Amino acid sequence: MTWLCRRLRPHHMKAMAIKKSLGADALKLDNQLCFALYAASRAMTAAYRPLLDALGLTYPQYLVMLVLWETGGSTVKDLGVALRLDSGTLSPLLKRLEALGFVARRRSADDERVVEVVPTEAGTALKQRALSIPHELACRVGLNERDIAALRAELHRLENTLSMS
Amino acid sequence: MTWLCRRLRPHHMKAMAIKKSLGADALKLDNQLCFALYAASRAMTAAYRPLLDALGLTYPQYLVMLVLWETGGSTVKDLGVALRLDSGTLSPLLKRLEALGFVARRRSADDERVVEVVPTEAGTALKQRALSIPHELACRVGLNERDIAALRAELHRLENTLSMS
């Protein structure tokens, strides 16, 4: 991989960038954006875990409750759109939330295919205990409001770019 | 949630930020950095899937192979340190990689507790077919080299901050 290096001068940075993207470093773990994302996402979930344990929720269950608190009730399909999850993930997850007493499920009267998911009284009450979580996490991440918003926007852009075809 | 708004003037932005972090929007799904991370990470994995299918690897298996290509061989423990995964995840994953013929496992002669993991010839050969993947993904993410590096660095910082203590 040294066949070009001998010729390189400062104004050949573009050539170096090309070389790098095709070269030995391209497969290095710590150069992968995908791994930085994967590791950061799991670290974030781990940071939520002790707080959510106190509520009796897992992290994906918490995301479902966020949607239900925001909407007052949804369908399996709309939860899937909001959270980018399919029924293969949501059906058993919602069954567990129902067993915990946090949501109720019923077939829609209008359309028997649709299952409506509504927070129970206990599920709604849980929101008060969750109110302090975002602030606690914001402290943990060590970024100010503006930087958090910027990173969030960047990640939303990235997700949109990746998920279109 | 309107008890303070009446008094707000432009120079009270800090008060608004505090209000927001404790207010109704704090639990909105799309305001969560955690969800932006979670969704982007899954979208990234989904973008890798068709490319890795061609190699017969899942995404976590690909990460293991990245480490093995880089090091020439590792141990279960060191793979866990590199990938932030424990033996509960790695043991069955490595068993599958072994069944696929991409790695070999053997107890260390020095220390019988340690299991060494080495790429087989087929596993090493796979690297050539993976060389084009980083570039293909870089095109998909729609960011230039500099922005990718900046986002990667920001995510590494975030992971480190979250995982300490």
Place this chain on the structure above:
DNA sequence: CACAATTTAATTGTGTACAATTGAATTGTC
């Protein structure tokens, strides 16, 4: 040396993710 504490991988059990299939309900088209 004895032996308690530690390290290392594997195992067990729970809960996601996601592809593929199934089956029931609805919609579009003639």
Place this chain on the structure above:
DNA sequence: GACAATTCAATTGTACACAATTAAATTGTG
């Protein structure tokens, strides 16, 4: 109004993640 195509949720099967436990090997200490 039949009926093919579509939509929706659930199920099945595979593969992570991760907490907790187990068991073997090694290290540290008196």
